[in-house]
Amino acid sequence: MNVKDVIYNNFVTWMDGDAENGDIVISSRIRLARNLREIPFPHLLDQAKGEDCLKIIKGAWQESPAYQQGQMELETFDHLSSLDRQMLVEKHLISPGHAETNSSFRGVVLNQDGSLSTMINEEDHLRIQCLLPGLQLDECYTLAQGLDDELESQLEYAFDERRGYLTACPTNVGTGLRASVMLHLPAMQMTGQTNQILQNIGQLGMTVRGLYGEGTEVAGNFFQMSNQITMGQTEEEICTHLRAITVQLVEQERLLRERLQVDLKYQLEDKIGRAYGILSHARIINSNEALSLLSDVRLGIDMGILQGIKPNDLNELVVAIRPAHLQKRAEEEMDATGRDIKRAQVIQEKLQGIQ
């Protein structure tokens, strides 16, 4: 396999809309932050120390079964263009901050379907992550932990008996685990309940972030919810707690959808129909408008108001309309207007399947 195949494939595993609760929980993610003992954290690495750090990590990788069986590939960022790195961000496989440099000692390890990956020298030396469709936190944890065990058998991690895994940011010390779910909550948003509910979630030890993680905006009614605290709870407890809150939110969103269908049937169908109409006929459309209208169409599909397009296709489309994916498709650099025109074309091609 090749890292670039994953970057250029339209589909990665988390886009599978048929997973458990996949109509509301788009994806689940587990990431484990790990660092090497006696090596400065990534933000303190100069070129020489960075190269040394990468060499140790590469050596460990080459011993791992996943690498030896050709299931995972490591690529450093000096071998990936800025567009390639941005496409990885748009597919949720690396963070926006990680994509910023073309450093030869920063990089990514990926498996073929994008479910398992590791960011190298992002905020920590290793950020092992598993990303699966729907509500699959336990499955994500099992896969990420398996990879962690393989690496730990080759590497000496920075670990303190009392504190747990040591990390660049104190908020990750302990388990180094962030568990998260990407939720699509249009009914909650339409009924004006999001702020109150998100405030309550904060009191339960969860944090809500935007579409691309820390410091990014919520768009298209997609909310990323994750644990705030990484210490004082086991990995299993963190996952169980997040899962329980997610199930409650899913139930609430479903109830609100049902209520909308009864109380505001015509308004709802009108909103969804108009969204589909604009998306099918617009010649130029910006990213935020497209995401917001695609959210309405997605709601229409999930509620059986619109037929003929699969949730998979919509998950794929949400990524395909992002700037780097559009430019890759067009095989040229485009300004904002050029991208808005291309975005409208890409959406129309995909929506032709809808009756």
Ligand SMILES: Nc1ncnc2c1ncn2[C@@H]1O[C@H](COP(=O)(O)OP(=O)(O)OP(=O)(O)O)[C@@H](O)[C@H]1O
């Ligand atoms: N459940 C999820 N589904 C899809 N993508 C996700 C999910 N959770 C996180 N991501 C993606 O992972 C990347 C990193 O997200 P985020 O910044 O929230 O987490 P982190 O790097 O693990 O946390 P931190 O920076 O606080 O240590 C982002 O690109 C984000 O889109």
